[in-house]
Amino acid sequence: MLTIAIPTYNRNNILRVNLERLLPQLTNECKLLVVDNNSDIPVEETLRDILDEYRHLDIKIIRNSENVGLTGNILKCFELCSEEWLWILGDDDKVEDLSIGIIVKDLKKYENTHFISYAWDEESFKRKQNIKTNGVEELMDKIESIGVILFISTSIYNIKKVKKYLSYGNFFQSTYAPHLAMLFMSLKDGGECILMKEQIVKNETLNTPPHLRWDQIFIYQMVLLLRLPLKSLSILKMKERLAELTRLWTIEHFIYTITFMDRENEKDRPLVLYEDVVRSFYYLDNRFSTKFKAKIGHIIVKNPKFFKNIMLIVYKLIKKRNFESNNNLRI
16 A cells, blocks of 8 residues: 655664664555665665564665665655555654554545645644645645645655656756656646645754755755646746745855855855856845845855854854854765
């Protein structure tokens, strides 16, 4: 009935801890698929003893011959899924104790739906009731944020209905959201989604060491989803929800990220990247304040040595903690 697929890369120990929570929940209605994206130490070596303990379960580890990238590995999960339903679980996301039981019960109840989204663990995204939607427009109207369904670990996909759009997932890999490209295409003719009030995971990203986190600088490329061949109203509503992300992923944070980017090898790269993202993503935010900050940001990014110390002081005053630059290029 259900394939639980975990795409992973160089997080062997984190994965092991989470599997110790997941494996006792597995039943004969589930398959576990771990897709190792050519980790430096093969995942199978790290997990050998725990897998021996659960050898009676249907568990498979696939190791890519090369690192195919984050989004490529997510698409591998769709490609390799052999069951009716797919749950792509982040290797650093904490599984709740009764997650699989909740999922299996819901899959039997909503067997004809395209997609089931469980609630995110952030307080502002809590749901009071289950909600049914039809089509892209209604999903965009009812979902708390497009970021909720961008987060892979809260989502269950009906493979028969979604996998046939794998070509769109491959084409839109650079959006950092190929799973959403596939989902939206499957919903274009009114496909059903269920937004559940229960939680099945906790987002543990902040507990992951910085050098093992994904570089989110490329997530601004989600705006390319607006090029999907959908109805005009679907694109308009998607654009409105993407515009909301400019308030979540603020331009101030982006300015800090770019200003403290490593410039050792490519001195002009940060400025080029800054201008590109402002032009292609932050144009969605029509507020004068954002446009003004973008102009100031250009000056700061172009002349970082004059502003870094001041920015560090301001950040500590406002956030009550030191700013940690992230030059990690895990993609």
